[in-house]
Amino acid sequence: MKLRAILTSIIVALAGAANAQGAGDQAILEMAQAYAKNNKARLAQLLPQVRGHLLEAWGAYWELSSRLDTATPQEVEEFFTRYAGTYQEDRMRNDWLLLLGQRRDWGTFAEEHPRFRMNDDPQVRCYALLIQHLREGPAAPAWLEDEVRRLWFSPRESGEACTQAASRLLAEGAGRNRLSEADAWRKARLAMEANRPRAVEAAVELVAPDALPLLKQINASPTKFLTSRVTVASRSRKELIALALIKLATSDIDNAAQLLDRKWGPQLSPEERNWVWGVLGKQAAQRLSPDAMGYYARVARDSDLSDDMLAWKARAALRAGSTPRWDELLSAIDAMGEDLRKETTWQYWKARALLASGKESQRAEARKLLEGIASPRGFYEQLALEELGRPITIPQRPAPLTAEEKEAVRANPSLARGLYAIGIGLRNEGVREWNYGTSLARPGGLSDRELLAAAALACEREVWDRCINTSDRTRGEFDIEQRFPMPFRETVVRRSQEIGLDPAYVYGLIRQESRFVMDARSHVGASGLMQVMPATARWTARRIGLNGFTTDQLNDRDTNIAIGTGYLKLVLDDFNGSMPLAAAAYNAGPNRPRAWRNGPVIEAAAWAENVPFGETRDYVKRVLANTTIYAAVLSGQPQSLKSRLGMVGPRDAALPEPNRELP
Known part of the structure; x- marks a missing residue:
């Protein structure tokens, strides 16, 4: 009887805890909504209801975060203590450090920063570097300047903290490895090309505040500025000319090239001139223009170019003809920064360029590069395996977990x-x-x-x-079942085979689209496992005879698979069975890859590397690499990625016209 009583009390206690947890779920969800709406009063009202809930730390984070600018240091410290070691503690410390930096409370910042575990916020990092420099002055280590420069030059960086750190280092003047006026203008050029006008203005203001009125003229009309009677009487005027040419190049390459060649080129420094030609080359390469290599040929020194320009020079060399321009490809890769050169993309293509030379010494170097990346893990890793003459097989599974x-x-x-x-x-x-x-x-x-x-x-x-x-x-x-799971296998395989699709291709696409999250929804409104857009779903449902379809069915597993595979089959047929082109069409719509395929007939790996949209470029490579692994799993046989890639070029005129209705 005593044992039964004990068991009963345990069951009652567990049931009570479960009920309390369930009741707290609604309060947590309401707090999430209140936080999104910045409803501070509602957050404060709900917080007591989530005490003791498994996700209490989230509720407390939302409540304090919503009023952090008015919270007392004691409240913040109490939060750190109560939720020590949690994600929320570290996220709150990130928020608190940013606020301390904005308030210039360097003493408190210096005390708190060593406790920040994630260290994933570049603004916090810049504040920390600034404080170290304020403390050490000219004795600060050289790496500090390098780190500020790296963070400040980041394409997406336009925050106050990194600008402040850069400003401090610029004020130090010349010597050692200090940031210089040239660095500020380089930051302005990078920001102008990225269409980040506030970052351009912030960089120019650091070194030439009197040039800001002219910068406004450039942003309003670069052509008008460049064709006016601008005098090149100072460093800042030359740099403004370069900024205007960069601004114009993003919308009118031909006009910018003519103005550089016929008017402004001789008045710029060699470095400025090389940079603008590099921008023109990159802009042309991103448009898949055959003129790209001509613009890059005007660059006298590749070391004056940014890594992004060099990457697009390498891509343009791959697309320059039926045979890539291996020498230009190799020179572009060799001029890249160390981090970019180490990426598998450029290790693979460098190896290919070395192999094309025919020299035994370079073939040995190429083999070493390929051996260093060869594996089933990704697109270029798989291609490296095949370049070494090895098929793509499933790695041995790890020992079972204990x-x-x-x-x-x-x-x-x-x-x-x-x-x-x-x-x-x-x-x-x-x-x-x-x-x-x-x-x-x-x-x-x-x-x-x-x-x-x-x-x-x-x-x-x-x-x-x-x-x-x-x-x-x-x-x-490498656990193949974890990395490449196959949920809903019976449905996916049956549906794929019914309509003549390779199930491995379908799985490769789903893995990239949604990671098998059935209720996944993208920022543009695509839904479900195969991330189908509502308009595309309605069109496809009509084409495949799915009567009574409504878009609220897209989160139904079987319906989503039926429509997604149906659309993929239509796209694949439209591109005559080319998996790379069909994958690009699935991601970016069919009209874009129809244009992207025009040009020389080249191997699909080179074509994929030249896809102008970064998201689609990565998507195509990942879907095809996924497909190759899934094929190995489903068939139990070694596979070839190259055979799935094939060649890409203009549509054969003898083939049927593309389906212009295909969304």
Whole structure:
């Protein structure tokens, strides 16, 4: 009787806890909505209702974050203490450090910064570098200037903190490796090309504040500025001319080239002239213009170009004809910064260029490069395997996880909170919590075995995106079932075979589109496993005879697969079975790849590398690499990525006209 009473009390206690947790879910969801609307009063009202809930830290973070600018330091410290070690503590510290930097409270910032674990905010990093420089002055180490320069030159960077750090270093003047006036103008050029006018203005203001009125004229009409009677009497005037040419090049390449060649080129410095020709080359290359290599040929020194310009020079060399211009490709890669040169993309293409030389010494170097990246892990890694004469096969699976390894990740509180948040509909918060738990919850993150155990936990819960992304991060281990799962296998395979699609291709696309998240929704409104747009879904439903379809059915698994595969089949047929072209069409619409294919007939890997949209370029490569692995899994046989890629060129005139109705 005593044992029965104890068991009954435990059951009652667990039931009570479950009911309390369930009741708190609604309050948490309401707090998330209140936070999105910046409803401070509602957040304060709801906070007591989530005390003791598994996601209490989220509620407390939202409430304090909404009023952080008026919160007392004591309130912030109490939050840090109460939620020590959590993602929310570190995220709040990030927010607090930014506020301290804006307030110029350097003393408190210096005390708090060493406790910031994620260190993923460039603005916080710039404030920290600024404080170190204020403390050490001219004795500050040289790497500090290099780090400020790297952060400040980042294409998306336009924040106050990095501008302040750069301003401080510029004020130091010449010497050692200090930031210089030339660096400020370089920042302005990069920002102008990226169409970030505020960042341009901030950079120019640091070195030539009196030039700001002329900068406004450039932004209003670069052509009018360049054709007016501008005198080149100073460094700033020359740089303004360069900025105007860059601005014009983004909309009118031919006019900018003529003005540079016939009027302004002789009046610019060699470095300025090289830079503008490099911008023209990049703009032409992104438009897939045959003139791109001609513009790049006007550059006297590749070292004057940015990495982005060099990457597009390399791409233009790949597309320059039926045989790539290997020498220009090699010179562009060799001029890249070390980090870019190390990317598998450029290691692979450098190896190809060296192999094309026919010289035995260069062939040995090429083989070394290929050996360094060859694996089934990605697009260029797979191509490297084939270049070495090896088929693409499934790696041996790791040793089974032990009970202790599984239990350890189940005890990870961040992973538990992440899965719970995803389960009640807070996917963004859950993903951030999960990522923190697998990377920064402790110094160094999780080991390969721990990552495999975490991925296994996500797979068990059918949280496929966390399963895949977590397993993808292992370096020494490769679990094929985690990295390339096949949910809904019977449905996907049957539907694909019914309409003549390769199931591996369908799986490769779904893995890239949604990571098998059934309720996934993109920022442009695409829905479900195969991320189908509503208008495309309605058109496809009519074409495949799916009567009574309404767009609210897109989150139904079978309907989404039926429409997604139906559309993919129509696209594939429209491109005569070319998987790379069809993948590009699925991502960017069919009209763009119809234009992108015009030009010389080239191998599809070179064509894919020249896709002008970065998102679509990566998409095509990942879908085809995924497809190759899924084919190996489904068939149990070695595979070839190159055979799936084939060649790409203009549509054969003898073939039927493309379906212009295809959305």
